């Protein structure tokens with residue numbers, strides 16, 4: 001093992017040439033994902049938290065050390081992971097003599113950490129409506145855990161979900177996307193935003209059958225994964241409201257996107273169903289940013305990334321200026337100039353975290369094309 005530090009935690013991770021060869025998984029790049037998650041938990045102040053797929057325990061240990069959460073569960077199906085979780089929990093929190101038992105450790109008086117060796121689905125099924133904040137951070141797709149997770153979260157709790165099967169959600173494997181997400185993915189320049197929206201749309205559909213609606217607190221794409229923080233809302237009407245934000249999207253040869261919030265697509269070929277509602281709750285991200293200034297973050301890009309997310313215009317698609325220029329035989333101008341020209345025209349326009357050459361705007365397509373031509 002080697003010891004690494006991340007946030008306020010120090011943890012042992014297996015020594016390995018490549019991260020996927022290690023007997024227990026630890027990816028330092030995901031420190032940004034964990035930073036943002038820690039800030040989310042700080043803002044939300046849940047009492048009970050589950051890190052359902054915990055590996056080394058780093059995520060749950062950071063929740064225990066860096067947030068007000070009172071009871072944090074760390075679970076993994078792998079015996080090797082579980083043994084390492086126990087080691088890491090003791091390394092960070094296990095004051096001699098204070099442990100209640102091997103698996104349940106109390107520290108700083110009022111806090112409790114539970115290490116658990118089980119199939120996440122079995123644990124979540126047993127802990128019915130127990131967790132205020134439930135984190136799913138799997139290898140690949142989270143779909144196999146969604147049903148039990150939604151039942152294990154309290155009625156107004158929060159699901160934090162990662163998906164690393166970007167190839168599937170971005171349309172590289174069409175049939176896998178149909179199988180897992182019952183959705184038609186889009187390829188090309190919009191694929192990351194559309195993939196994120198297919199993921200959210202899937203959770204919304206799963207939640208609706210339990211009479212649960214969903215508010216998107218924050219959702220983003222980064223480093224080949226998708227991440228969403230979703231607040232559940234109890235009631236059939238809330239579920240209906242969330243479902244009404246599902247719809248379909250299509251693109252014309254010149255690059256124009258259109259969408260419809262309809263139960264069935266009006267035009268073919270179209271992509272979806274996907275979530276066409278907001279990707280953030282402004283107040284939530286604002287609070288995360290204020291906390292980020294004073295928190296010991298592990299990744300040097302976390303703060304600037306949250307700023308980008310906060311400033312981004314929240315509309316259902318973006319324009320990739322390079323793709324748009326190519327489709328219309330134009331030279332592409334500087335992104336900053338295009339955004340400025342749209343703003344001078346009286347529209348909102350911002351950069352987007354989905355791509356360094358893309359923009360989000362509420363200007364009609366013709367205006368965007370007009371600006372591209374004029375520069």
Ligand code: SAM
Nearest residue numbers: 025053054055059076077078119120137138139
């Ligand atoms: N959350 C960790 C972090 O931030 O470093 C990484 C988790 S890793 C991507 C996924 C973990 O899920 C692996 O450790 C694997 O053993 C575990 N796992 C896979 N299937 C599981 C299941 N059905 N129940 C519980 N754990 C499972």
